[in-house]
Amino acid sequence: MELLDGNLELKEIQNLQGHTDRVWSIAWNPATAAADVPAVFASCSGDKTVRIWEASPSTRSWDCKAVLEETHTRTVRSCAWSPSGKLLATASFDATTAIWENVGGDFECVSTLEGHENEVKSVSWNASGSLLATCGRDRTVWIWEVMPGNEFECIEVLQGHTQDVKMVQWHPTMDILFSCSYDNTVKVWWSEDAEGDWSCVQTLGESSKNHLCTLSGYHDRTIFSVHWSREGIIASGAADDAIRLFVESKDGLMNGPSYQLLLKKEKAHDMDVNSVQWFPGEKRLLASGSDDGAIKIWELETLPG
């Protein structure tokens, strides 16, 4: 496999300053993955704002195009673009989720989703963009239906987790929702049909039968973010200030997949790395956000010779 043969390096392309508090999450706009479109990503922060960054075709570096402020009154913890790239959802400790639309270059807040009792920690769109999920410290997962005219209707409040729900993510192709919690479990939620009720069809814990593999002994502090690239490279960002990349190893000795370290970038940032996100297009770019308030863009390059 080409990745394992070559000598690879994660080269720092840019160091973006702007946020005045820690950067919690980064999300690439999926509609900007094509080669002829300037790449765009959003970042959200403890400074209560969301920043939109766009690659300039001439300088091939990113500039901050917009600061989405004066809406959230507390930390913005998570952000996610709709699959069409037209809407951006932002989840905040202020218990709301805001929906933003790019209206002729300006981002406007077109809807505010209320209902959670306290901090909202994560937001995720399903593959078709027809549903949105949010979760929070109130131990619930909410499913919202996207209606015409940027209206959102809550269709389900999922109870089941016994503690703080930290993250939700939809399956990439099917309408199956995953949530992970402070109660040390991952829950799988599903509905039989469009009209049906959603329920938890599986709870994954430490000794679940679907468990394939655990990569341990690499980071020595909390791993905050993990993301799979189109080519199957797993990037991880942790509280040890490092970024690590893993690929499937081909020894074929084990039953099922095993992974090996491809490369590590120690001191990727001056403080904890909270988010790592691969660019969805062809270029091997990785964005990372940190407690130090900086965002870095990296390129995975093959070293000559």
Place this chain on the structure above:
Amino acid sequence: MVSGLINANPVVYEKKERQVRSIATIPDEYAVEPIDQQEIFDHIRDIKDPEHPYSLEELKVITEDAIEVDNERSYVRVTFTPTVEHCSMATVIGLCLRVKLMRSLPSRYKMDIRVAPGTHATEAAVNKQLNDKERVAAALENPNLLDMVDECLAPSYG
């Protein structure tokens, strides 16, 4: 709110004699001098207990020996002993310790705060919460909690 104090009659200990040192009030990010147990202790010894008009040192909630420092790895661990096993103020004390050290040490320092093993009824739960960065960040956005923390920290800025 609790009607009575968790521990109405805490044992108060004598304060240890302190060395006169010049402690920078603004953390020097580029300081290469090693930070030792004594210095960390000096940052936190005068933090006031949330319930009583005594410092954490006087109540022996923290001692110099319960501080571990590794300068090469820029790592600190503070172990504190609540005065009673069912202390509901344990998370507040832990938060005070973290905030004071965050404000006093260079940002490269990683910190773990924990209760001394065997000294709290829900030790694992308290330790988990104290070291959950997301929970700590959210707690510090709560104005009431932040006021309480700042009140406890006030005597320690001397």
